Amino acid sequence: MKDIKESQIDSIEKLYVAQPFLPDLNRVVEMLKSIWESKILTNEGPLHNQLEDELRTYLKVPVAKLYASGTTALLCALRSFDLPEGAEIITTPLTFAATPHAISFCGYKPVFADVLEDSLTIDPASVELAVTERTAAVLGVHVYSTICDTPKLGRVCQEHDLKLIFDAAHAFGASVDGTPVGMLGDATIFSLHATKIYHTLEGGIITTPHEDLAERLRLVRNFGIVDEATVTEIGINGKMNEFSAAIGLLNLPLVAAEREVRKSLRGRYDAIIADQPGLRRQIHQPKVEHSQQYYLMIVDPETFGRTRDQIYDALKERGVYARRYFWPTCNDYKAYEKYPVYSTLEQPVVEKVKNQLLCLPFHSGVKDFHVDIIADVLHNRTG
Ligand SMILES: *Cc1c(COP(=O)(O)O)cnc(C)c1O
Numbered sequence: 001m002k003d004i005k006e007s008q009i010d011s012i013e014k015l016y017v018a019q020p021f022l023p024d025l026n027r028v029v030e031m032l033k034s035i036w037e038s039k040i041l042t043n044e045g046p047l048h049n050q051l052e053d054e055l056r057t058y059l060k061v062p063v064a065k066l067y068a069s070g071t072t073a074l075l076c077a078l079r080s081f082d083l084p085e086g087a088e089i090i091t092t093p094l095t096f097a098a099t100p101h102a103i104s105f106c107g108y109k110p111v112f113a114d115v116l117e118d119s120l121t122i123d124p125a126s127v128e129l130a131v132t133e134r135t136a137a138v139l140g141v142h143v144y145s146t147i148c149d150t151p152k153l154g155r156v157c158q159e160h161d162l163k164l165i166f167d168a169a170h171a172f173g174a175s176v177d178g179t180p181v182g183m184l185g186d187a188t189i190f191s192l193h194a195t196k197i198y199h200t201l202e203g204g205i206i207t208t209p210h211e212d213l214a215e216r217l218r219l220v221r222n223f224g225i226v227d228e229a230t231v232t233e234i235g236i237n238g239k240m241n242e243f244s245a246a247i248g249l250l251n252l253p254l255v256a257a258e259r260e261v262r263k264s265l266r267g268r269y270d271a272i273i274a275d276q277p278g279l280r281r282q283i284h285q286p287k288v289e290h291s292q293q294y295y296l297m298i299v300d301p302e303t304f305g306r307t308r309d310q311i312y313d314a315l316k317e318r319g320v321y322a323r324r325y326f327w328p329t330c331n332d333y334k335a336y337e338k339y340p341v342y343s344t345l346e347q348p349v350v351e352k353v354k355n356q357l358l359c360l361p362f363h364s365g366v367k368d369f370h371v372d373i374i375a376d377v378l379h380n381r382t383g
Contacts, residue, residue, distance in 0.1 A: 017294075017323045018195040019365040021258055023250035031246035040242060044222070047245035051200075054252060058173070060180040061207040063214045066245070067221055070169050070191025072238040073204030074102035076220040077187045078137075079234075080213060081163050083108060087136035090162075092122040093331040093341055094350050095141040098191075099167050100330045103139065111135070112331050114343035115350050118283040120144070120296075123344065124152035130342035131156070137163035142171040142181060143326075144359070145291040146282045150176070150184045165189075170293040172198045173255065177287040182207030187217075192248065197262075197293050198255045200248035203240050261364040262292035265371075269295050269360060272375045278304025279378065294325070295362040298353065306380075308356050314377045320370060325359040 031047070038046060048066060056064040067073040078089070089103045093112040100110035113126040122140045138157055140148040148166065157164040166184055168174070169191035174181040182188045187210075190196075192203030206217050221238035224231050240248075273279045278300045301307040308324065315322050329350055331341050341348040360374060375381075 019363045020194040042241040061182040066240040067204035070204035073189040083136040091139040093329040114348040121148040141167040144294040174291040200244040
């Protein structure tokens, strides 16, 4: 007992980058009762189907399919395009492990292209350099909810006949000039992991503007089973269960309020950083409705006088756990250490910037005194 209490106090005092929001427990119990009554726990049950309908409307897409995780969604999306065996897929090294690992897990080869200095999204000119006759697709990431240069990527993909897929794990609910993020490529995946702004405990979505892909996307997540007597393709168990769907239904109406809280927190962080030479943010995209998944700060140690790691340590000493996200980058992983990063520059942007990235705690659990601590550390005030 004593141990549990102590660890609880510990977790209250420490502030982390993400904090999952949870629906009212009484409403969860109500939902569970309906599951107990139906005795349907998974296999595209009623709550699953209701959530799929609601998400299609919320994300303003013709097709939205649910999965057990964002990673499963990535695997199923990649499988659904029938790319040639061993095909190369060009992606960014500045992403979570799931992105290149899903490519490799499907038997394809991830090829890394550099990112743009201002947006940190994949650089279309570097993508162009990485294209070979084996390239079959580009997998861009709307990293920290900053949206890729989709018009330029679209042109590169059209010219070389490549599929354009997006990992929008950071961009749930984002849009560009009114176009929903789930409509920007041939397929877009979202993660509904507990650390994401909208979550189903674990979960994922694939959206696509191609309505003829819908049935295929459903089959790959369910072993390719069409009916009792017919299995048409190789699939996996990628299904979302009813408990996750219940949490998803209860959480969906809560996203807007959480996003508002984060929007105002973003304003406060922006103000702290604004007058500090050597600290910068990602480019502001005026036409983008932001998901508010992360707040990223970029530290130039020469101008700022302190390194990213020094700030990270100073915050940690005061109970604020920022994250050096994404560091290391994927090209630093053992599996990919021999993989070059294609770049138009002699030193890829990603090699410099990965040591400058710091994501600050960004959720409704961040209180005024936390913001004051962060301001003190960044402005080098003590006590
Ligand atoms: C979270 C995340 C994923 C994977 O999602 P899971 O739901 O944890 O499998 C994929 N890509 C990026 C960029 C992510 O941040």
